[in-house]
Amino acid sequence: MPGPLCKPWEHQLSRRHWLGTVGAGAVGALGCGGLLPPVLADEVNQSKRQVLFVWIDGGMSQLESWDPKPNTQFGGPFRAIDTSVPGIQVSELLPRTAQQMHHLAIIRSLCTQDNSHSAGVGRIQRGDPKNRGVTYPYFGSAVAKLMGPGASKLPPYVWIKPGSGGFKHQDAGFLGPRYGALAFGDGQPPENLVRPASLSADRARDRSLLRQRANERYLQGRPSSVTEANSYVFDVAQTLMDRKELFDESAFSRKDVERYGSHEFGRHMLLGRKMLEAGVRFVKVNSYGWDTHGDNFNGHASLMPKFDQAFAAIIEDLAASGMLEQVLVIAMSEFGRTPRINGHIGRDHWPEAWSLAMAGCNVRRGVVVGETNPQGTWVESEEYDIGHMFHTWFKALGIDPHHTEYDNGGQPLPIAHDDCGVIEELLS
Amino acid sequence: MIRQVDAETLKARFEPHELQVIAADPQIVGAYFSPCGTRLVAGGFDARLRRWSLEADEAVELPAVEGHNGWVQAIGFDPKGTELFSGDSWGQLRAWSWDKHHVRPAWIQQTAHDGWLRDLHVCPRGDMVATCGRDQVVRLWSTTDGSLQRELRAHEHDVYCVRFHPDGRTLVSGDDRGVVKHWNASTGACLGEFDASELYLLHRLQDVGGARVLRFDGTGGTLACGGTTPKNGGTVQGAPTILLFDVASRNLQEKLSLGAPNQCLVHDMHLHDEGFVMAVTSGTPGQGQLLFQRPGDEEPFVKTTNMPNCHSLSLHPDGSRLAVVATNRGSNGNGRRLDKDGRYPGNTSPIHLLQLGPADA
Numbered sequence: 001m002p003g004p005l006c007k008p009w010e011h012q013l014s015r016r017h018w019l020g021t022v023g024a025g026a027v028g029a030l031g032c033g034g035l036l037p038p039v040l041a042d043e044v045n046q047s048k049r050q051v052l053f054v055w056i057d058g059g060m061s062q063l064e065s066w067d068p069k070p071n072t073q074f075g076g077p078f079r080a081i082d083t084s085v086p087g088i089q090v091s092e093l094l095p096r097t098a099q100q101m102h103h104l105a106i107i108r109s110l111c112t113q114d115n116s117h118s119a120g121v122g123r124i125q126r127g128d129p130k131n132r133g134v135t136y137p138y139f140g141s142a143v144a145k146l147m148g149p150g151a152s153k154l155p156p157y158v159w160i161k162p163g164s165g166g167f168k169h170q171d172a173g174f175l176g177p178r179y180g181a182l183a184f185g186d187g188q189p190p191e192n193l194v195r196p197a198s199l200s201a202d203r204a205r206d207r208s209l210l211r212q213r214a215n216e217r218y219l220q221g222r223p224s225s226v227t228e229a230n231s232y233v234f235d236v237a238q239t240l241m242d243r244k245e246l247f248d249e250s251a252f253s254r255k256d257v258e259r260y261g262s263h264e265f266g267r268h269m270l271l272g273r274k275m276l277e278a279g280v281r282f283v284k285v286n287s288y289g290w291d292t293h294g295d296n297f298n299g300h301a302s303l304m305p306k307f308d309q310a311f312a313a314i315i316e317d318l319a320a321s322g323m324l325e326q327v328l329v330i331a332m333s334e335f336g337r338t339p340r341i342n343g344h345i346g347r348d349h350w351p352e353a354w355s356l357a358m359a360g361c362n363v364r365r366g367v368v369v370g371e372t373n374p375q376g377t378w379v380e381s382e383e384y385d386i387g388h389m390f391h392t393w394f395k396a397l398g399i400d401p402h403h404t405e406y407d408n409g410g411q412p413l414p415i416a417h418d419d420c421g422v423i424e425e426l427l428s
Numbered sequence: 429m430i431r432q433v434d435a436e437t438l439k440a441r442f443e444p445h446e447l448q449v450i451a452a453d454p455q456i457v458g459a460y461f462s463p464c465g466t467r468l469v470a471g472g473f474d475a476r477l478r479r480w481s482l483e484a485d486e487a488v489e490l491p492a493v494e495g496h497n498g499w500v501q502a503i504g505f506d507p508k509g510t511e512l513f514s515g516d517s518w519g520q521l522r523a524w525s526w527d528k529h530h531v532r533p534a535w536i537q538q539t540a541h542d543g544w545l546r547d548l549h550v551c552p553r554g555d556m557v558a559t560c561g562r563d564q565v566v567r568l569w570s571t572t573d574g575s576l577q578r579e580l581r582a583h584e585h586d587v588y589c590v591r592f593h594p595d596g597r598t599l600v601s602g603d604d605r606g607v608v609k610h611w612n613a614s615t616g617a618c619l620g621e622f623d624a625s626e627l628y629l630l631h632r633l634q635d636v637g638g639a640r641v642l643r644f645d646g647t648g649g650t651l652a653c654g655g656t657t658p659k660n661g662g663t664v665q666g667a668p669t670i671l672l673f674d675v676a677s678r679n680l681q682e683k684l685s686l687g688a689p690n691q692c693l694v695h696d697m698h699l700h701d702e703g704f705v706m707a708v709t710s711g712t713p714g715q716g717q718l719l720f721q722r723p724g725d726e727e728p729f730v731k732t733t734n735m736p737n738c739h740s741l742s743l744h745p746d747g748s749r750l751a752v753v754a755t756n757r758g759s760n761g762n763g764r765r766l767d768k769d770g771r772y773p774g775n776t777s778p779i780h781l782l783q784l785g786p787a788d789a
Contacts, residue, residue, distance in 0.1 A: 058662055070498065070518075071475055073454055073774055077499040077517030077544055092543060115763035162632060265633055289632035293663035293760065294692065294712065298604070301544075301562065301586065302635040338762070340774055341455060341473065343713040343737030343755030344692070346663065349762035377772045 047150060049361055049397050050276055051143055052318075053284040054269075054311065054331040055125075058117070058291030061337040061347055062376070064091050064300040066355035067108045069376040074339035077297055085366040093304035096312030097357075102366040103319050105358045105426050109370020111383035112335060112351040117291070120334035120351070126173065127390035129417045134408060135173035139390070142415060143282045144179045145172075145406070146399055152279025154243065155236045159183040160268045160275070161286040165190065167233055174408050177229035181284065182236060186264075187271045189247040193240055208238065246274050261309040269310035273317060276327055290333065294344035307331075315359055324360040328396050332356035339376050353379045356389070362396040364428045387417025395422045435722065435729040438704060442720060443730055444750055444782035450480055450487045452753070453776040457501045458696065458740030459753050463509025465745045466528050468779065470753070471500030477514055479531070480779075487781070493531050496520060502548040502559065506571055513557050513571075515545035521559055523574060535574035540567060547589045551613065552596040558613075560587035566601045568613065578616045582609055589641050593675070594648040602639025604628070608653055610678065622673045623680065627655035634661030644675070645699035651675050652705060654694030657685065665689040668709040670697060672723055682723050691715050696741040704729070708738035708752055713760035718752055718782075735780055750782040 061076075063069055068080040068091040080089040083101030090098050090106075097104070113128060114120040126136040137145065144156035158181065159168065165185025169177035182190070195204055215231045245251065252270060260266035265287045272285040287307070292299040311331060318324040336354025337347035353372045359365070370381045394401040394415060401422065406413040433441075452459070452470060456478060459470035468480040468487065477493035477500055498517035505512055505526070511534065512526040521540035525532045541561030548559045556577060560566045566580035566587060586604040593599060598619065602608040608622035629636045637658040644651055651673045656666035668686040673679065684705065686694065692711030700706055700720075709717040716738040721728035737755035744750065759775045767773040 073474055075498070076473075077501070079498070079518050079543065263633060287633055289634050289662045291662040295636075295664040298586075298638075299634055299636075299661060299664065302604070303633055306633050339772070340759075342760035342775065343716070344663075344710060344760070345739075346713075346760070348760050352764050375772075 047147075048326045049147070050150075050280070050323075050327045051140070051282045051393075051397070052272060052276060052314065052327055052329045053140060053282065054329070055284055055286045056290050056307065056331065056333040057121070057286060057288045059333045059335050059337050059349060060290050060304075060307075061292065061296060061300055062108070062350075062353070062355040063337070063339065063347075064093055064297070064304060066090055066094075066106045066357055067372055067376060068092075069339075069372075069374065072375055074341065074376055076341070078301075088366070088368055091304070093300060094308045094312075096308050097315070100312050100315040100319075100359075103315050103324060103359045105363050105365065105367045105369065106355055107358070107369045107384065107389075107423070107426065108353075108355045108372055109379040109381045109384055110336075110351075110354045110356060110386075110389075111379050112354075112386050115335060115349040115351050117334060117349075120349075124332075124334045124386050125171075127416055128386045129414065130419070132411075132413060134411075134413065136413075137173040137175045137179060138171040138181070139393070140181055140282045140284055141172040141175055141179040143397065145175050146394075146404065146415070147281055147397065150279055150281050153239050154275075154278055154280045155182045155239070156281040157181045157284070158275055158280050158282070159284040159286060160187050160272050161284075162186060162264055162268075162288055169229060174413075175406070178232040180229070182233075184247075184271070187247075187249075187268050189240060189244065190237060193237070193244055193247075195241060208234070243278060246278055247271070256313075259309075259313045261306055261313075263306050265306050266310040266313075269314050273314050276318070276323065277321075292337065293342065293346040293348055296337065296341070296346040299346075318360065326361055328361035328363065328393060329359040330356065330393065331358075353377060358426065362427050364426060367425070369423065369425045384423055385417070385420060387420030388423050390416035391420055391422045392426050396427060433702065435725060438702065438720070438722070439729045440786070442700075442702075442704075442784045444718065444732060444784055445787040447749070447781040447783050448486060450489075450779040450781065451776060452478065452779055454774045455755070456753060456777045456779075457499055458503065458742075459751050459777075459779050460503055460505075460740070460742040461744050461749075461751060462512075462526070462528065463505050463507070463745055464528055468742075468751055469503055469512065470777075470779070471496075471503050471514065471516075473499050475500060475516065477503075477531070481528075482781075487779075493524070495522060495533070495536075498544075502545055504548050504550050504557065506550045506554045506557075507552060508554060511550075511571060513548055513550060515540065515548050515559055517544040519543050519545050519561065519563075521545060521548070521557075521569065521574070523557075523571065537569065537574050537576075540569070541565065544586075546587060549591050549599075551592045551599075552594055556613070558590045558592060558599055558601075560590040560601050562586045564603075566590055566599075566609075566611070578613075580609075580611050580616055580618070582618045583607065585635070586638075588638055591642040591644060594644055594646065600642050600651060602642050602653060604635055604638035606637065606639050606653075606655070608639050608642065608651075608673075620678050622651060622653065622671075622678050624653045624655070624671050626657060626683075627653070627669060627671070629658035629661070629666075631658065631661035636661040636664055637666060641694060641696055643697055643699050646701045649675055650681070650699065652697060652699055654697050654707065656693045659689045663712075664692060665711070666692055668692060668694045668707070668711070668717070670694055670705060670707060684721060684723070686719055686721070686728070687711075687717060691717055695739045698741060698743050700743075706741060706743070706750070708741045710737040710739055710755075713737060713755075714757065716754055718750075735778075739777070748784055750784060752780045752782060753777050754780060
């Protein structure tokens, strides 16, 4: 219901119009006593919501992270430690994150369907919907489609990853290539981002105009999706050219670099924070090399502290700046790792009972949802699949997962698995 | 090391023959002969010290000793064989009065290390036990009362292994970057480093390999450092490798490459007085080797590959037998796999007791 001091026209203001004319920073100037009417506030808040998706490729061990089982047959060598929330413990390999537990929610009752990387990565990131004969989008592409780029006009889905970069249109599935990920390989901007000195700004603008007209002419009578995507990439490049300072690591504060870590993951997470601050809708930060079938415990002893350092730092920063109210943070892999310790002192793939961590954006703080049995082999509470997580994440972002549909050329498609629902315990 | 005997003669004298296999269920980290030779002592993944009597034809398991946490990875006896020391992955160090009938607590250091106590070794004089751990520190303790004698703090990373020189005056410690430090045991001064950095690789985000096991030969003239020449992290792969150093100069003398990358890690070794290296390796599940090789030879004169994923090796005090801890076959696999009773199975550690030399000896 509108507040008594607000006018009806305020509720007809579209999100785009609101952002374009007033801007989020001018909220207090509306004459609503600093309070927005609830419906409008929801719309504004949704427009500001963002996602940080931390993807630990290969499979982080739940037993060496979020769901330790010390002193049990499969518990491994590490201790469990207390966190900032009394009664909640995590692995000793997460000492800094433990101190941010009051911002986090851990879910320990994931039971998903795929134990191979080749199918599991896509299946998890697409939300494993019912098969309708189409390739569903990754979560980042889904958010890019459903929420758009926001006021920053920066690309809505960026992926900061080791290795090569480029435009990863495959992530978009049936949504079409323009909703793919713009990948910053090794955290570097796309090649040739900076306009050469020999090319004046006026000349560059003229060239861009010419390209635009050529595209329009080419588009006449042709299917539009590929051309649109091509054109979109140029537009995105233009917005990035205006924000090239985002990639200037030399401008990052030394203190931040030390806090996040000078290792690859720390550098990428810090760049991820810069992207969120600049207004990018969906930022994926990716680490590879977690498939510890061999030497799992020394592997996690090396890997986890780097994850811990960077993850704790960004949670702390997002909380301190107030951004955590609007940024949904998710840290996860495609599955967990087997309780059984194999002969190579490794752990294999285990989708049966594993964990992830979340924070921000309507996610309850300082809670653990679900539990596994004392040996860590099976879920003892209600099992949740990735479809439940997609429902929950969409709802956290202000998107009704039951009443919002994709339009695939006239074919309505649900945005998350029809048979799953929101995990209400995770949301405030 | 001395090259006195040809390889064929050595093979005839030392080729291993299986005497029996002891079933250790659940898994253990390693098993070692007691100095009296009548007991096997093992550290478990289940926080227990386990024992077997070897006095009958078939080994008999004795009651396990409780009191540890996590993994009991570090085990050692004093030279007289009257004290047993054990360390666990939560940092606890325990001393036990030992004879073949009883194990009684002597003293406890609850936090000898902050976290994983990786290795321990008792000084040949018997007065000190050295420990090392994930907290990057090497510590020397009185074997009499457990009092801290000295802290050696020059490593910058997880210290995997420690070993006294046979003369007891110096010791070495190796870390996860392949840095092996040489210390004066009396003063704590760092005398220098052995460069085993070729056993280390930063792969993506993971520090892989490192100096995993250190052993001196009987004369103290050669130091062997075992591990892998890492190829990648994640599912770690690399050629099992032993680096042999001249102790006096700390220079690398020889590199023994002991198999394909899927054989991976040298987990344990012994430098035999006859001048050859005994080593066990563990790699991709199913891959395990017991190898005897002389420095300078291209190939091992004994190579046994029928024991999957070998993790420890112990030479009996009389030199005639060997205990090798391996892993059951089919130890790996993704996802839900249940046993015939519908239970989720753990793995086991068969302990292979091997006769060295002719089977009828």
